[in-house]
Amino acid sequence: MPEPLPPPNFTSGAAYPEIGRLRIALTAGDFATVRKVFAGLDTNATTIAVGTATDIGGIEAALGREWQADPDDALIGTLLGAHLIQAGWTIRTAALAKYVSREQFEGFRAYLCRAEQVLIDVTARHPDYVPAWAKRLTSARGLQLGPSELRRRYDRLAAHDPHHLPAQSSVLQKLCPKWGGSWPAVQAFVKECTDTAPPGSHNAVLVCEGHLEYMGTLGSKKKAVEYLQDPRVRQEIYAAAERSVWHADFTNAVGWVWVRATFACLFSLMGDHRAALTQFTALGPYGNASAFDYVGDGEQEFVRYRAEAYAKGAA
Amino acid sequence: MIQQLEIDGVPTLLAPGSGPMRAGLIFRVGSADETLARRGITHLLEHLALATIGQADYHYNGATDQIFTHFHNQGSEAHVAGFLTGVCESLQNLPMQRLEVEKEILRTEESSRGTGVMDGMPLWRHGAQDYGLVSYREFGLHMIGPDDLRAWAGRYFTRQNAVCWIVGDRVPEGLRLPLPSGERRPVPAASSALPQTPAYYASGSRAVALDAVVRAGRPAAVFAGVLERELFRTLRQEQGLSYTADAAYDWRGDEYAHIRALADALPEKQDAVLGGFVDVLAKLRVGRIEQADLDATVAKMEESLTDVDVDAKRLPSYALDLLVGRPTPTVDDLRAEIKAVTLDDLRAVAGELTANALLMVPDGLAADWAGHVAAPTRSTAPVPGTPHASREGTGQLLIGAEGVSYVPFAGDGVAAVRFAECAAMLCWPDGGRRLIGNDGIAVTVEPNLYYLTPEALRAVDQLVPPDRKVFLPPRDPEDIPVAGEHVALATGPKKPAGALHIIGMLLSAVGATLCAGFAALLAVALLMEPGDDELWIMVVVMAVFAAVLALPIPPLWRRIRSS
Numbered sequence: 001m002p003e004p005l006p007p008p009n010f011t012s013g014a015a016y017p018e019i020g021r022l023r024i025a026l027t028a029g030d031f032a033t034v035r036k037v038f039a040g041l042d043t044n045a046t047t048i049a050v051g052t053a054t055d056i057g058g059i060e061a062a063l064g065r066e067w068q069a070d071p072d073d074a075l076i077g078t079l080l081g082a083h084l085i086q087a088g089w090t091i092r093t094a095a096l097a098k099y100v101s102r103e104q105f106e107g108f109r110a111y112l113c114r115a116e117q118v119l120i121d122v123t124a125r126h127p128d129y130v131p132a133w134a135k136r137l138t139s140a141r142g143l144q145l146g147p148s149e150l151r152r153r154y155d156r157l158a159a160h161d162p163h164h165l166p167a168q169s170s171v172l173q174k175l176c177p178k179w180g181g182s183w184p185a186v187q188a189f190v191k192e193c194t195d196t197a198p199p200g201s202h203n204a205v206l207v208c209e210g211h212l213e214y215m216g217t218l219g220s221k222k223k224a225v226e227y228l229q230d231p232r233v234r235q236e237i238y239a240a241a242e243r244s245v246w247h248a249d250f251t252n253a254v255g256w257v258w259v260r261a262t263f264a265c266l267f268s269l270m271g272d273h274r275a276a277l278t279q280f281t282a283l284g285p286y287g288n289a290s291a292f293d294y295v296g297d298g299e300q301e302f303v304r305y306r307a308e309a310y311a312k313g314a315a
Numbered sequence: 316m317i318q319q320l321e322i323d324g325v326p327t328l329l330a331p332g333s334g335p336m337r338a339g340l341i342f343r344v345g346s347a348d349e350t351l352a353r354r355g356i357t358h359l360l361e362h363l364a365l366a367t368i369g370q371a372d373y374h375y376n377g378a379t380d381q382i383f384t385h386f387h388n389q390g391s392e393a394h395v396a397g398f399l400t401g402v403c404e405s406l407q408n409l410p411m412q413r414l415e416v417e418k419e420i421l422r423t424e425e426s427s428r429g430t431g432v433m434d435g436m437p438l439w440r441h442g443a444q445d446y447g448l449v450s451y452r453e454f455g456l457h458m459i460g461p462d463d464l465r466a467w468a469g470r471y472f473t474r475q476n477a478v479c480w481i482v483g484d485r486v487p488e489g490l491r492l493p494l495p496s497g498e499r500r501p502v503p504a505a506s507s508a509l510p511q512t513p514a515y516y517a518s519g520s521r522a523v524a525l526d527a528v529v530r531a532g533r534p535a536a537v538f539a540g541v542l543e544r545e546l547f548r549t550l551r552q553e554q555g556l557s558y559t560a561d562a563a564y565d566w567r568g569d570e571y572a573h574i575r576a577l578a579d580a581l582p583e584k585q586d587a588v589l590g591g592f593v594d595v596l597a598k599l600r601v602g603r604i605e606q607a608d609l610d611a612t613v614a615k616m617e618e619s620l621t622d623v624d625v626d627a628k629r630l631p632s633y634a635l636d637l638l639v640g641r642p643t644p645t646v647d648d649l650r651a652e653i654k655a656v657t658l659d660d661l662r663a664v665a666g667e668l669t670a671n672a673l674l675m676v677p678d679g680l681a682a683d684w685a686g687h688v689a690a691p692t693r694s695t696a697p698v699p700g701t702p703h704a705s706r707e708g709t710g711q712l713l714i715g716a717e718g719v720s721y722v723p724f725a726g727d728g729v730a731a732v733r734f735a736e737c738a739a740m741l742c743w744p745d746g747g748r749r750l751i752g753n754d755g756i757a758v759t760v761e762p763n764l765y766y767l768t769p770e771a772l773r774a775v776d777q778l779v780p781p782d783r784k785v786f787l788p789p790r791d792p793e794d795i796p797v798a799g800e801h802v803a804l805a806t807g808p809k810k811p812a813g814a815l816h817i818i819g820m821l822l823s824a825v826g827a828t829l830c831a832g833f834a835a836l837l838a839v840a841l842l843m844e845p846g847d848d849e850l851w852i853m854v855v856v857m858a859v860f861a862a863v864l865a866l867p868i869p870p871l872w873r874r875i876r877s878s
Contacts, residue, residue, distance in 0.1 A: 146586030
């Protein structure tokens with residue numbers, strides 16, 4: 001009987017000490033440290049760090065003051081914009097539209113409009129500041145701007161960083177039928193992003209995201225598992241792994257926990273416990289539930305599939 | 316060299332130029348001086364003044380814009396002199412026998428003129444007054460008679476309110492400008508129909524357009540050129556979203572000018588064109604203006620000043636400046652002013668433009684996210700009055716001593732016109748009335764659509780001032796609204812009541828009667844033979860049932876009656 005595995009650490013950003021430092025500095029309103037930490041991050045990491053910092057409550061006013069003092073500060077503007085977006089979603093809640101009241105929708109839109117205006121300003125001053133464009137993809141979705149505007153924003157972003165995974169993931173969401181898109185559009189976009197990304201980069205995880213989104217529409221886990229038996233689907237997922245998590249150039253750059261956990265999820269559902277185990281092992285103490293949310297309570301499912309992989313995959 | 320002379324008391328500008336002699340006579344009057352109810356009077360007068368010039372064996376024309384009316388021609392000295400003198404004489408002695416014919420010609424001109432994408436913009440900015448009138452049809456033609464025209468001519472077509480310009484070596488021999496004495500008419504003040512700016516409105520056009528009012532001058536003119544370059548480069552060259560992407564500077568005649576810009580879009584690209592347009596404006600607003608764009612625009616403007624005939628070419632615009640008392644710079648001054656424009660000047664223009672911008676967006680889109688407030692399409696509150704229900708049950712018309720309002724039963728969408736603020740009331744022989752307020756918001760009073768009494772209709776007719784009324788010829792029967800069809804100001808067409816409504820009402824009535832009857836019988840029985848007190852609860856419950864069942868009866872009855 002193997003020793004029971006320790007519970008995974010699902011805390012957002014736990015695997016990235018810099019994000020931990022950032023959260024402490026932001027909570028304390030220590031913007032000098034905030035700037036210093038961000039200065040050490042690449043573009044992808046910056047966007048992810050901005051995203052993980054939006055759940056820190058009570059710092060909107062401080063961010064607003066800081067940005068007013070220096071409207072040319074792209075980072076602070078982006079943090080403020082991201083906070084306003086999050087504040088809007090908090091009012092709206094993630095509930096289906098029919099359960100959201102008119103007042104909630106109005107509050108949601110008012111916050112998104114405020115966020116958008118801050119971000120318009122940031123991208124006007126710094127058209128090459130990719131994290132702000134990435135946030136404008138999120139705001140575009142909430143504001144229900146059309147697909148051509150979403151594409152324009154993505155193209156503005158991609159002109160400066162053609163392989164910006166957080167933005168690609170955001171666009172993929174909007175291309176799904178639930179947001180008015182189509183599956184062929186999702187497939188084409190995933191192909192466009194993964195084919196051009198450097199080997200070993202994280203971008204191929206988009207293949208998994210596309211399939212997870214589709215599986216989410218099938219209505220049951222059983223159907224999802226059946227779908228993953230399709231040889232074409234399996235081949236696509238393995239090819240994506242070859243380009244990313246299985247590639248020699250794959251690095252544990254910020255975002256890697258989500259990438260490996262997503263592959264682990266799909267390998268588990270495909271019944272390939274050996275492949276899943278390699279990802280769970282690489283994850284070590286860290287966990288990420290977002291892919292597992294498609295099949296139930298993400299954290300519980302993660303723990304369950306991880307145990308299953310350890311039990312069956314090692315054979 | 317531009318020489319300034321005077322002919323019969325009319326300031327006259329003379330500049331040499333190549334080619335045949337050209338000349339013009341400009342009066343400080345245009346559509347912005349009119350009222351909606353007499354819209355078109357200047358244009359009609361311009362046509363009448365030219366009506367007797369006869370068959371042209373030389374080139375002549377007239378033009379009426381917002382604040383100027385221009386008669387011009389070219390040809391031999393004798394022709395030029397004959398034309399200008401003829402126009403002045405004709406203005407004093409209008410050929411009224413031509414009145415109806417000229418009105419017909421104007422109506423034909425109006426119906427054959429295409430509509431521009433931005434034609435509606437002045438209405439949104441200014442309402443149904445002064446600079447907004449250009450968005451409206453020439454309703455006044457139906458009401459204008461000889462006396463109105465003579466009064467208009469006497470007020471505006473005077474020697475103090477005119478400037479003559481001549482491109483040639485000298486004043487043609489025998490040129491007389493016999494005009495009556497009057498006074499210089501100041502440029503009308505501009506009204507605003509926008510309580511808040513920056514604003515936006517949605518239109519049926521597949522284009523994004525901008526209108527902004529900025530201080531007139533060389534920086535604003537250069538800015539328009541820079542904006543055009545930025546829009547063209549971004550939306551067309553780089554992103555391939557638009558075919559047309561241009562901008563223009565349009566002096567209003569006072570200290571202000573409009574900067575207008577337009578970018579067209581394919582239906583599936585409208586969102587992106589709006590987004591790109593907003594981002595171009597934001598780029599200029601934050602001050603990221605390219606030096607290369609400034610230089611290129613200045614070079615283009617300077618180039619237009621190097622023409623050997625430069626003074627001859629700019630003579631008409633010089634005349635306009637003179638007519639409204641604006642500075643009249645020399646070519647060297649102009650060149651120096653254009654060259655002196657700096658990036659900081661352009662940033663200041665960008666700031667002004669942002670503050671009062673009006674964006675036109677394609678239908679179905681909004682620009683609230685870009686910080687623009689929706690321009691009003693409804694009134695803030697109705698004017699009190701006696702209610703008259705609509706036959707379709709969608710709302711009611713309030714007719715009071717101070718105005719009329721339409722108030723829908725559901726949702727917002729109040730439209731109100733105060734009689735004192737009524738720009739025009741269109742009247743059809745079939746009894747239909749349409750009141751248009753100074754703010755551009757209209758209320759329709761249609762006997763076919765509302766339960767209106769003859770007294771109510773008479774009251775409206777009496778309370779609208781006579782000079783605001785426009786009596787129109789009979790409408791095409793197709794255009795007369797009928798209850799049950801689409802109603803312009805209603806929230807949406809509602810189906811007439813059907814069998815279900817009647818059955819529903821009958822069931823409600825029967826149910827309510829049964830419950831009420833049972834409650835009454837039980838109450839009587841209990842009063843006569845007091846017994847179980849708990850039965851009183853039954854009486855109350857049945858009475859409440861009866862009341863609840865009776866609730867839907869009044870609205871259903873209204874609905875059935877109205878169809």
